[in-house]
Amino acid sequence: MIEFRSVSKVFADGTAAVADFSLVIPARKTTVLVGSSGSGKTTLLRMINRMVDPSSGVIEIDGEDVQKRDAVKLRRSIGYVMQNSGLLPHLKVIDNIATVPLLNGVSRKQARARALDLLDTVGLQRTLADRYPSQLSGGQQQRVGVARGLAADPNILLMDEPFGAVDPIVRAELQQETIRLQRDLDKTVVFVTHDIDEAFLLGDQVVILERGASIAQVGSPTEIIENPASEFVADFVGLEHGKRALSIRQTAHGPILVDGAGRAAGVLVDGGAP
Numbered sequence: 001m002i003e004f005r006s007v008s009k010v011f012a013d014g015t016a017a018v019a020d021f022s023l024v025i026p027a028r029k030t031t032v033l034v035g036s037s038g039s040g041k042t043t044l045l046r047m048i049n050r051m052v053d054p055s056s057g058v059i060e061i062d063g064e065d066v067q068k069r070d071a072v073k074l075r076r077s078i079g080y081v082m083q084n085s086g087l088l089p090h091l092k093v094i095d096n097i098a099t100v101p102l103l104n105g106v107s108r109k110q111a112r113a114r115a116l117d118l119l120d121t122v123g124l125q126r127t128l129a130d131r132y133p134s135q136l137s138g139g140q141q142q143r144v145g146v147a148r149g150l151a152a153d154p155n156i157l158l159m160d161e162p163f164g165a166v167d168p169i170v171r172a173e174l175q176q177e178t179i180r181l182q183r184d185l186d187k188t189v190v191f192v193t194h195d196i197d198e199a200f201l202l203g204d205q206v207v208i209l210e211r212g213a214s215i216a217q218v219g220s221p222t223e224i225i226e227n228p229a230s231e232f233v234a235d236f237v238g239l240e241h242g243k244r245a246l247s248i249r250q251t252a253h254g255p256i257l258v259d260g261a262g263r264a265a266g267v268l269v270d271g272g273a274p
C-alpha cells in the first residue's frame with residue numbers, strides 16, 4: 001500500500017504543482033491518476049520513487065516513509081515506464097531490459113536470461129533482443145519499456161502516459177496487454193493518463209485531478225459514472241455531453257442499445273443469465 005498524507009510540492013521557481021494531497025493507493029490493484037495537462041500527475045508519480053521530493057507531507061510505502069529510504073535503492077526497486085519508452089539508444093533491447101538488475105548486482109548471465117523471459121511476458125519475439133531501439137516500431141519500444149520496468153521484479157510499477165505516443169490501434173492492444181499483465185503479475189500499478197477512457201478501462205481506482213493535484217473524485221469507474229461528485233467530474237468523464245448516455249431503441253429484431261450519437265453500442269442481455 002502506498003499512502004500520501006498532506007503532500008505538497010512547490011518547485012524552486014515557485015510553481016505549486018501539488019497542494020495538500022492525501023490518498024491511499026491499495027496494493028495489487030491499478031490506481032489511475034487522470035487529469036488535464038499540468039494538474040500534477042507526473043509530479044505525484046515521481047514523488048513515490050523520489051525522483052521528486054515533496055516540500056511537505058509524508059509518502060509511505062507499506063508504512064515506511066520514503067524519505068527515510070536511500071533514494072537510489074528505492075528507485076531501483078520500483079518499476080518505471082515513461083511515455084517515450086526512455087530506452088537507451090546505444091544499447092540493444094536485451095541490455096536495455098537488463099540494466100537495472102545489473103545495477104542491483106545480478107550476474108550478467110542471469111540478467112540476460114531474465115530479459116529474454118520478459119520479452120515473452122510482454123508479447124515480443126526473442127529475435128528482437130539484439131536489435132537497437134531505433135530498429136523497433138513505437139509499440140514494440142513501449143513493450144520493451146514495460147519489460148524494463150518489470151526487470152527487477154518490483155512490487156510497484158509506475159507508468160507515466162506509457163501509451164500516449166502510439167497510434168490508437170496499438171494503444172488499444174497495449175491497454176489489453178496491461179490488463180493481462182496485471183492479472184498475471186499482481187503488481188501495485190500507478191498509472192498516469194489524461195485519457196478518461198483509458199483510466200476507466202485500466203483502473204480499479206480512478207483519481208480525477210484538477211489543477212494543483214486537487215482531487216475532484218476518487219472511486220471505481222462504476223462509482224464515478226453512477227454518481228459524479230461535481231459538474232466538473234460529469235463534464236470531464238463525458239456525462240454532460242451525452243457521450244456515455246446509452247438508450248434503448250426498438251428494432252425489427254428486438255431492442256438494441258445506442259449511444260448519444262445514435263450509433264449501435266450493444267444489445268441488452270439479462271444480467272442474471274450465464
Ligand SMILES: Nc1ncnc2c1ncn2[C@@H]1O[C@H](COP(=O)(O)OP(=O)(O)OP(=O)(O)O)[C@@H](O)[C@H]1O
Pocket residue numbers: 011012013015016017035036037038039040041042043044194
Ligand atoms: N521541475 C519543475 N520546475 C518547475 N515547475 C515544474 C517542474 N515540473 C513540473 N512543473 C510544473 O508543475 C505543474 C504540474 O506538472 P506535472 O508535470 O506534474 O503535470 P501533469 O499533470 O503530469 O501534466 P502533463 O499531463 O502535461 O504531463 C505544471 O504547472 C508544471 O509546469
